[in-house]
Every structure is written in structure tokens, then in C-alpha cells.
Amino acid sequence: MTPSKINLMSTYVLLVLIWATTPLAIIWSVTDLHSLWALALRFFIALPLSIVLLLIVRAKFPINAQSLHSYLAGACSFIGSQFFTYLAATYLSSGIIALMFGLAPIITGLIGYFVFHIHLRRMQWLGMLIAVTGLGIICLGGSEHQVKPLGIGLMLLSVFIYCASIFWVKKIGAPLEPMAQATGSIMVSSLFAACMLPFIWSYAPTEMPGLRSLIGLSYSVVMASLVAMFCYFKLVQNIQPATLSLTTVLTPILALVVGAILNDEKITMMVLLGAAVLLSGLFAYFYQDFKASRALAHKMKTD
Structure with a gap:
């Protein structure tokens, strides 16, 4: 059964907010x-x-060689990418982190061009150039507290690994349900996290974290790791790719506002200018896709 427009709109808004x-x-x-x-x-x-959700939805969980390979590839976008994001969290504001993840489609395009020889249009190259210019403005104009080059470098690594993981999973092509893929990748990520413990044991918490840390941890587990996953795969199956890609432009804008309101993150005029330039680059990168998506939607209405 195809979800209603209101259902899909609600899902879309929820995903952007998360x-x-x-x-x-x-x-x-x-x-x-x-x-x-x-x-x-x-x-x-x-x-x-x-695992509980996997049992509730009664999704199959294959453990053959191809599936295990896919779980490993998916784990790269989980713990592989998030490893560098969490390290960058001590150097960057939440808005800048969201802005960096906005570069994911551009980095995906570059990987596709240089590794898989996927054609890129002139408008896409222009969008990349504009976005990189915006990133440069942010690096030069950010306050010492908010934007540090080391944090930018860590986030670029994070986004690159995230994008590479997507190609890896697609290349494997395992016929897995989204819930099975996610659960398997979380299992592999947990295994890597366990292997990481001996190296960070001296930093183990000795007392209950404060309320803010608990809220952040709980939210990242429930909303970011589970609810967002359901929303994303539901939209992948029911809306145009270009429409889903628009979240890349919307998310950083909201993240900057949320960080300023809830975390008192100071945003300099240079950072705002850089963000505007970067987002303009993203819009230029997706312009042809947005145009094609609108034309297709109009054609479907008239038919």
C-alpha cells in the first residue's frame, strides 16, 4: 500500500528535523x-x-558470505564515519558538523567520477567549486572556538568514508531488507567498538554523566540510529531522489539555527556567508535534478 502524501510529508519533515x-x-x-x-x-x-525491532518486523537476517560482507561495508558508514565525527565534535559546532555532511553528495559525485567514471555535468562541477569556496570562507572566518582546521579535516574524512561505504554496499548488492542491513551493520560496529575499549579504558566514565550527556546519547541512539533509518528507507522507496536530496540543503540551515538557540553557538558573519555560499553550491549541484523532478511531477499530474 502506497503511503498518502500527508504521510510522506510528515516522514520527510521528521527526517529533516532528526x-x-x-x-x-x-x-x-x-x-x-x-x-x-x-x-x-x-x-x-x-x-x-x-535486534528487538528486527524481531518485531520479522525481517529475515541472512548470515551468508555476501550478507556478512554487506554488513561490514555498512558498518563503515556507521562506526567508520562516526569515529571521526565524534572526534571532530570537540573542535566544531553542531551547525558546522551538519554543514560538512551537506558535502556528502558532492564527495559522492567525485568518487563516482574518479573511481567509477560516472559523468558529471558542467553545472555539477560549478556547484562543487562554489561549495568548496564556501567551505574555505567558513575556515577563514570561523571563530577559534567554533571552527578549527583539525575539526574540518576530521569531518572531511568522516564524510568521505560515509560516501565510500555507500558505493561499497551497492557494489556488493546483497538482497537485504533495510532493517537487516542496519542491524547487521550495527552488530559489526559494536564489535569494532568493543575492540576499541582497551585503548580508551583509562577514559571510562567513573560516575553517571550529566543530564545533557544522557539526553544527547539517548537521542543519538533512538532517533538518529533507529527512527531516522526507517524514515530514510521509506522515503527512498516512495519519492524522487532529487526531492530526497533536498534534505542536504535544508538540514544544515536548521542545524545552525538549532545550535544557536539550544546550545548558544555563536555564528560569525563570515561563517554565515560561507554557509550561504556552500549551500548555493549544493543547490547548483542539484539544479538539473530538481528541474527534472519538477518536470516529471508536472507530467504525471497532466497524464
Whole structure:
């Protein structure tokens, strides 16, 4: 049964809100916890919840070689990418983290061009150039507290691994249900997190974290790791890719506002200018897709 337009719109809005607030949840979760302990706890808590959901929806969970390979590839977008995001959380504001993840489609396009020889249009190259210019403005104009080059570098690594993981999963092509793929990837991520513990054991929490850290950790587990996943795959199956890609432009804008209101993050005029330029680059990158999507929607209405 195809979901109604109101249902899909509600799902879309919920996904944008979750993705816009997840960077702030990460920032809050590391307030009283070592960044890598916060990351490990996120997967340790998400694992049993994902298994319960897997049982509730009665999704098949294959353990053949192809499926295990796909779980490993998916884990790269989970713990592989998030490892660097959590390290960057001590150097960047939540809005800048969201803005960096907005570069994911551009980095995906570059990987596709150089590795898989996927054609890129001139407008897409122009969009990339504009976006990189915006990123440069942010690096030069950010305050010392908000934008540090090391944090930018860590986030670029995070986004690159996230994008590479998508290609890896697609190349494997395992016929897995989204819930099975996610659960398997969380399992592998939890295993890597367990292997990480001996190296961060000296930073283990010795007392209950504060309320802000607990809220951030809980939100990142329930909303970012589980609810957002359901919303995303539901939209993938029911709306145009270009429409879904628009979240890349909407999310950073909301994240900047949310960070300023809830976390008192100061935004300089140069950062705002850089963000505007970067988002303009993203819009230029997707312009042809948006145009094609609108033309298709108009054609479907008239038919």
C-alpha cells in the first residue's frame, strides 16, 4: 500500500528535523563523556534495540558470505564515519558538523567520477567549486572556538568514508531488507567498538554523566540510529531522489539555527556567508535534478 502524501510529508519533515538535531546530540553526548566512549555506548545501546525491532518486523537476517560482507561495508558508514565525527565534535559546532555532511553528495559525485567514471555535468562541477569556496570562507572566518582546521579535516574524512561505504554496499548488492542491513551493520560496529575499549579504558566514565550527556546519547541512539533509518528507507522507496536530496540543503540551515538557540553557538558573519555560499553550491549541484523532478511531477499530474 502506497503511503498518502500527508504521510510522506510528515516522514520527510521528521527526517529533516532528526538530521538537523543529530549533530547537537553528538555535541551534548560528549559533554561529560570521552568522545570515543560516547560513540561506543551509542552502538552498545542501539544493538539490542535494533535486534528487538528486527524481531518485531520479522525481517529475515541472512548470515551468508555476501550478507556478512554487506554488513561490514555498512558498518563503515556507521562506526567508520562516526569515529571521526565524534572526534571532530570537540573542535566544531553542531551547525558546522551538519554543514560538512551537506558535502556528502558532492564527495559522492567525485568518487563516482574518479573511481567509477560516472559523468558529471558542467553545472555539477560549478556547484562543487562554489561549495568548496564556501567551505574555505567558513575556515577563514570561523571563530577559534567554533571552527578549527583539525575539526574540518576530521569531518572531511568522516564524510568521505560515509560516501565510500555507500558505493561499497551497492557494489556488493546483497538482497537485504533495510532493517537487516542496519542491524547487521550495527552488530559489526559494536564489535569494532568493543575492540576499541582497551585503548580508551583509562577514559571510562567513573560516575553517571550529566543530564545533557544522557539526553544527547539517548537521542543519538533512538532517533538518529533507529527512527531516522526507517524514515530514510521509506522515503527512498516512495519519492524522487532529487526531492530526497533536498534534505542536504535544508538540514544544515536548521542545524545552525538549532545550535544557536539550544546550545548558544555563536555564528560569525563570515561563517554565515560561507554557509550561504556552500549551500548555493549544493543547490547548483542539484539544479538539473530538481528541474527534472519538477518536470516529471508536472507530467504525471497532466497524464
